[in-house]
Amino acid sequence: MQLNNYIGGIWQDAGDAKYVPVTNPANGEELAQVRLSTKEDVNLAVAAAKEAQKKWALVPAPKRADYLYEIGRIMKEKKEHLAQVLTKEMGKVIEEGRGEVQEGIDMAFYMAGEGRRLFGETTPSELADKFAMSVRAPIGVVGLITPWNFPVAIATWKSFPAIVAGNAFLWKPATETPMMAYEMAKVFEEAGLPPGVANIIFGSGVEVGTAMIEHPDVKVISFTGSTETGRAVAERGGRHLKKVSLEMGGKNAVIVMDDADLGLAVEGILWSAFGTAGQRCTACSRVIVHKDVKEELETLLLTAMEQLTIGDGMDETVKIGPVINKKALDKIHNYVQIGKDEGATLLVGGEILAEGNLAKGNYYAPTLFTNVDRDSRIAQEEIFGPVVSLIEVSSLEEAIEVNNSVTFGLSSSIFSRDVNTVFKAQRDLDTGIVYVNAGTTGAEIHLPFGGTKGTGNGHRDSGVAALDVYTEWKSIYIDFSGKLQRAQIDNS
């Protein structure tokens, strides 16, 4: 199967395009071949989007929303199929695959509702017989660049607000997960979205991403991915005066205080550290634990980790699937070596798993380090795999300081039964998302999603805040006095 671009409502021919294989990380099986698009393909897509957007912007927002209702309905109908494609292509276990598709469905219905609430503001004018208001205007053609770890949810966080706000978009998915984008292109087509509103273009970040950012008709770049790539996107976007929204890496922590329900904390840590094999931007990568409960927590965690079954995510009994590719496997293993060299104590894991059924996939053993120095590399850098570092502290103040000591600021969590502790923590934890008595993952689509510091640049995906990325405020003054009134001068 060859995956070609969807541009202006037409599936591009193969022509003389180059392709690379898409493989199943669970067993190395080739699933498809994906096109490596060129700058010319990007130009075609931008032209199609620009043309379509002119008409799309004139469709009333509640009517644009109707397409999202239809998209949501089709996704719901195809939910199991989409979840299976997701799991085969990306590796997360099927239960999580279903959850992610559901998130996309929820986003479709939620954003459709925004079509009837695309609120502006009316404002008193300085002058009599004058009416002042501001509206959210569409921006035009927007470019969406997404990572492989949430191949459908993140795309819906970006494309659905773009659609409802009256923009047309070009979406470049990660090269590792084009099949989900191909499936979504089919959903857009089936929903009858006018040709050119949604354009899907496959290819490398450097070639396609750069061409999108540099194209003068692409007005917004909404990027989710690593901080390293995000920085390059921001620099290039800045040079071309683009509005750039960045959602990037994380180094998220669970804080376990001495009065915490330890059983609950273990459940929260397990889910957020090892779900999606630790490859979530919100994954728990550090556990900051009060010294009085450290030993007990270690024992409970080790016992719970023994129950984690590892394998192909299509098997309903499996809890942890593979990591995305061999490069990721090597990166994770390298960090484990760094942790050992830094003097941390490896309690369990720390190895690539390649026995029996696991031989053909990319599997890493869930790994727990303790006695980790808060300033060490494994405590500071994003590993993006199933590796957790325990850091001991003596007080809430110290726990917050350790949490905030990293350059990232996506998500944090605290387990405590004390109301004063949790209120102080939610105020002082410097992250875009804070959880209390829950792990570091599990966003709800009607709340803003994003982080502080090195995780983002102040924009948010998800929630009503996402509309800020895809709209521009336009102020309108209507003078009905019949004479030329001049604000300020006339008033002075």
Ligand SMILES: NC(=O)c1ccc[n+]([C@@H]2O[C@H](COP(=O)([O-])OP(=O)(O)OC[C@H]3O[C@@H](n4cnc5c(N)ncnc54)[C@H](O)[C@@H]3O)[C@@H](O)[C@H]2O)c1
């Ligand atoms: N904060 C969030 O909301 C969030 C959510 C999910 C993932 N992430 C982060 O994403 C990372 C994992 O995803 P990844 O490995 O796909 O990230 P990545 O940065 O390697 O790639 C992300 C996207 O950018 C493209 N790209 C690569 N180079 C580019 C360039 N020079 N110009 C334009 N585009 C380019 C890629 O092809 C891909 O589509 C992790 O760091 C994770 O924390 C963040």
